[in-house]
Amino acid sequence: MNKTEKERIIEEEQKDASPVIIQLGIFAAVLFVSNILSLIMPKAFPVPVPVWGLIILYVLLTTHVVKLHQVEKLSGFLIGIIGVFFVPSGIQMYKSLDLIKEDGITLFIAIIASTIVLLVTVTFTTRLFISISRKIRNRRE
Amino acid sequence: MQFINNTFFGIFVSVVVYLIGLYLFNRFNNFFLFQPLFVGMILGIFVLWVLEHAMGVSSTLIYDAFWHGGKDNFIGANLLFWFLGPATISFAIPLYKRNDIVKDYWLEILLSLVVGLFISLIIIYYICRALNLSNSEIASLLPQSATTAIALPLSTSIGGIPAITAMTVILNSVIVLAIGDQLVKWLKLDTDPIGIGLGLGTSGHTIGSAKAVKLGSIEGAMASIAVIVVGIVTNIVVPLFARLIGLK
Numbered sequence: 001m002n003k004t005e006k007e008r009i010i011e012e013e014q015k016d017a018s019p020v021i022i023q024l025g026i027f028a029a030v031l032f033v034s035n036i037l038s039l040i041m042p043k044a045f046p047v048p049v050p051v052w053g054l055i056i057l058y059v060l061l062t063t064h065v066v067k068l069h070q071v072e073k074l075s076g077f078l079i080g081i082i083g084v085f086f087v088p089s090g091i092q093m094y095k096s097l098d099l100i101k102e103d104g105i106t107l108f109i110a111i112i113a114s115t116i117v118l119l120v121t122v123t124f125t126t127r128l129f130i131s132i133s134r135k136i137r138n139r140r141e
Numbered sequence: 142m143q144f145i146n147n148t149f150f151g152i153f154v155s156v157v158v159y160l161i162g163l164y165l166f167n168r169f170n171n172f173f174l175f176q177p178l179f180v181g182m183i184l185g186i187f188v189l190w191v192l193e194h195a196m197g198v199s200s201t202l203i204y205d206a207f208w209h210g211g212k213d214n215f216i217g218a219n220l221l222f223w224f225l226g227p228a229t230i231s232f233a234i235p236l237y238k239r240n241d242i243v244k245d246y247w248l249e250i251l252l253s254l255v256v257g258l259f260i261s262l263i264i265i266y267y268i269c270r271a272l273n274l275s276n277s278e279i280a281s282l283l284p285q286s287a288t289t290a291i292a293l294p295l296s297t298s299i300g301g302i303p304a305i306t307a308m309t310v311i312l313n314s315v316i317v318l319a320i321g322d323q324l325v326k327w328l329k330l331d332t333d334p335i336g337i338g339l340g341l342g343t344s345g346h347t348i349g350s351a352k353a354v355k356l357g358s359i360e361g362a363m364a365s366i367a368v369i370v371v372g373i374v375t376n377i378v379v380p381l382f383a384r385l386i387g388l389k
Binding site: 006010027030031034043045046047048049050051053054055057058061062068071072074075076078079080082083084085086087088089090091092093094095096097103106107109110111112113114115116117118119120121122123124125126127128129130131133 | 151154155156158159177178181182185186189190200203204207208218219221222224225226227228229230231232233234235236237238240241246248249250252253254256257258260261264265268269272273274278282285286288289290291294304305307308309311312313314315316317318320321324325328330332333335336337339340341343344345347348351354365367368369372373376
């Protein structure tokens with residue numbers, strides 16, 4: 001089996017997962033720093049705390065300060081049950097029920113349509129750009 | 142009122158309705174309308190609504206009990222909500238595992254997101270116009286590609302109603318989770334994992350990304366990068382677009 005360098009590094013880093021408490025510690029540290037960073041950012045250009053955290057953890061991983069086995073288990077767990085975390089946000093809409101009453105159906109249709117538009121347009125545009133760039137790359141070779 | 146004014150009322154309701162959704166989803170062969178999140182949301186709203194009318198109290202009181210355990214507590218369902226933060230950070234891992242794709246295609250990814258977002262805004266604008274929505278409602282729908290923390294202030298600044306924007310962002314996730322991958326397959330757009338990932342991440346935010354992670358490693362990584370980049374791009378493009386169409 002031929003393994004790329006990348007795959008080899010990932011496999012190396014996945015060896016014996018760190019205890020949950022260490023994984024929690026790393027997450028807590030990243031969140032703490034992200035909180036400070038997002039306080040410093042100007043009001044007109046907000047970067048949410050979790051997005052800062054995503055960037056920081058990514059940088060830590062690429063610089064190998066944090067190894068994959070130190071965070072992978074917790075992150076897999078959190079992503080796996082993210083649906084449950086989102087339920088309160090959904091139920092939160094209970095608060096805006098009277099908001100929907102007025103233009104309810106139209107607004108609802110507009111939201112469904114615009115979600116689909118976003119999904120399809122971005123997917124389509126990307127496919128187009130990637131296929132164009134592949135053609136250009138092939139010609140160069 | 143006493144018995145729902147505690148921390149575990151909100152958490153209990155949220156978890157139970159989700160589990161009922163999960164049961165129905167498995168029972169009916171993963172039928173998309175029985176998506177656990179969707180069922181849980183509807184059931185949860187229904188439970189609160191029934192409680193409101195059965196106990197004859199205001200909806201605010203019920204909501205407070207659900208969200209932070211009533212007036213004497215600070216924690217309720219918002220504890221579960223809080224975990225969305227660490228869960229979002231977790232997407233650094235799928236991103237790191239396939240950052241070779243990002244290195245190869247960063248320009249294409251960036252261009253696709255900016256151009257795709259701009260085209261979407263134009264189409265969304267005309268759909269709203271066709272549906273006869275007011276200017277403030279249109280302004281509320283335009284920032285929806287960003288996550289709540291970015292979309293709400295943006296919505297206010299272009300004359301939108303933050304509550305509608307918040308609802309839109311939540312519904313985005315639910316809709317993408319329910320029909321996202323089916324739709325992409327159906328329109329035969331599923332040939333390029335990079336496209337699927339960026340699409341799911343842009344339209345469905347972190348929930349869409351969780352779906353993308355399940356589809357494959359490239360999809361997951363691309364959805365994660367979309368969550369980062371789209372927020373920033375939205376913050377720049379949407380105010381320009383709003384000015385262009387004369388919203389504010």
